[in-house]
Amino acid sequence: MTATGDLAPAVEAILAAARERTPPESGRVSVDPRSLSDAIAGATADGRVPVIAEIKPTSPTTEGHRSDDPVELARSMVDGGATALSVLTEPDHFGGSIETLRAIRAAVDVPVLRKDFILTEDQLDAVEADLVLLIVRFVGDDLADLLAAAQDRGFQVLVEGHTVPEVERALDAGASIVGVNNRDLGALEVDLRTFERVAPTVPKDVTLVAESGIQGPADVRRMRAAGADALLVGSSIMAGDVARRTKQLVEAEQ
Numbered sequence: 001m002t003a004t005g006d007l008a009p010a011v012e013a014i015l016a017a018a019r020e021r022t023p024p025e026s027g028r029v030s031v032d033p034r035s036l037s038d039a040i041a042g043a044t045a046d047g048r049v050p051v052i053a054e055i056k057p058t059s060p061t062t063e064g065h066r067s068d069d070p071v072e073l074a075r076s077m078v079d080g081g082a083t084a085l086s087v088l089t090e091p092d093h094f095g096g097s098i099e100t101l102r103a104i105r106a107a108v109d110v111p112v113l114r115k116d117f118i119l120t121e122d123q124l125d126a127v128e129a130d131l132v133l134l135i136v137r138f139v140g141d142d143l144a145d146l147l148a149a150a151q152d153r154g155f156q157v158l159v160e161g162h163t164v165p166e167v168e169r170a171l172d173a174g175a176s177i178v179g180v181n182n183r184d185l186g187a188l189e190v191d192l193r194t195f196e197r198v199a200p201t202v203p204k205d206v207t208l209v210a211e212s213g214i215q216g217p218a219d220v221r222r223m224r225a226a227g228a229d230a231l232l233v234g235s236s237i238m239a240g241d242v243a244r245r246t247k248q249l250v251e252a253e254q
Contacts, residue, residue, distance in 0.1 A: 006186045015138060017092045018117040024126045031154035033130040034111040036084055036177065037207055040230050043083040048250045049220055052113060052209065053077040053242070054086035054234030055104065057095030066238055073242050074104040080246030084111040086232055089127065098127035105129065113158060121149045131156040136166040137185065144173040158209060162194060164201050171206065178202055179232065183212040192222060199227040217252035224253065
């Protein structure tokens with residue numbers, strides 16, 4: 001059962017498209033993932049902020065469309081110091097594809113997150129990735145089963161919430177990597193105080209990722225001070241020279 005309610009029209013449209021997506025015919029995947037926790041530890045040991053840089057050609061919350069070769073963008077982000085990459089595979093509203101993710105993962109040696117709106121178990125089998133995203137508000141009562149199904153395939157799983165109750169549900173389901181989205185999917189408004197409110201409820205042994213609204217080094221330092229182990233950053237990196245912008249965030253604490 002999918003739990004939504006009071007979502008912005010753009011988000012409702014994304015979910016409607018996800019529900020209608022044809023299940024893959026490739027069969028069940030089995031993944032040997034690159035470890036996000038090891039990558040985060042390595043970046044931290046090197047004095048770098050662990051940044052998960054996101055490749056998304058477009059978005060309902062941003063203007064314009066980026067038509068650069070996504071593989072070259074990915075390489076530039078890694079050259080800028082990205083610890084991991086997030087790749088949109090949602091085609092209708094973000095311009096993503098599973099083919100793009102497949103090509104990027106083959107071209108880089110960092111962990112790659114599949115960023116999509118996964119609602120059913122068969123949607124996990126669309127493509128191999130190191131991590132997949134599950135959004136608590138969208139999957140509802142199916143969270144624990146989907147998390148177990150993803151892990152059984154070898155995926156690491158980033159479980160995303162926006163509120164304390166959502167994050168508590170993620171933890172109760174067994175999530176070991178939790179993302180706190182600063183964007184309210186009801187109003188599509190971003191508030192960095194969201195992470196600051198929710199982060200104290202997450203145990204220290206859980207990898208905690210701050211998502212959305214991180215514009216520059218000051219925001220990086222603010223989220224890190226609030227407890228973020230890593231930061232997922234998309235729009236502010238995609239808005240310019242991706243290598244330079246990634247490097248600015250990675251070096252924010254130096």
